[in-house]
Amino acid sequence: MPSAVMRHRPLGRKFYRRDPVALAQALLGRLLVRVLNDGQVLSGRIVEVEAYLGVADQAAQTFNERHTERNHSMYLDAGHAYVYFTYGMHHCVNIVSDRLDVPTACLIRAIEPVEGIEAMRHHRARKKSARVLRDTDLCSGPAKLTQALAIDRELDGADLVRSDVLFVAGRHSVSQEAVVAAPRVGVAYAGAWAHKPLRFYEKGNPHVSVR
DNA sequence: ATGACGATTTACT
């Protein structure tokens, strides 16, 4: 008998078909799974998520019904990935919530590395510094985790319900008592929306992005 | 055609 390989089962469409706040909380504690071209599995436990509430949300790229080539994936059905490039060098990954043509989503801000940690370290290694990154530096930020998991715009629009290379798995989410709600990071431009508690993370987890 | 700006990270003072 071949050695036992951990097998992950992608969550179905119904899991994603809810408002972004509910989805954000449901995502905490689940496993984000990335399968590389060579078959290697990278995964991490989702520990920090932000909700973006669509056309009314001043912090969202879809504010005021903005619909462009770049943000088109936000308008796809729940369970699709929206990957965008920002600051001229970073990628961020969102998971679309709700339903078709309702552009709401959850930004994955941090995961706790589980499988493929050395590969993540390799992906994250800077040519400049020979310093070895700690585990808590691998995926503790939205652009860190996309780098660690090799997620870029090629995965924009991927359907996580059907994809073999990027999906969410896991039976359990974090208990309500262990969830902290706080203002979102990096959205100072968003007026009143900048202060709303739409960032959710697991209490006390050292892998979250902001101490 | 042009200019301003990031849902960030890293290095440096």
Place this chain on the structure above:
DNA sequence: GTAAATCGTCATA
């Protein structure tokens, strides 16, 4: 704490 890196995207013209 402050600032550089770095460029695709979007609004304006």
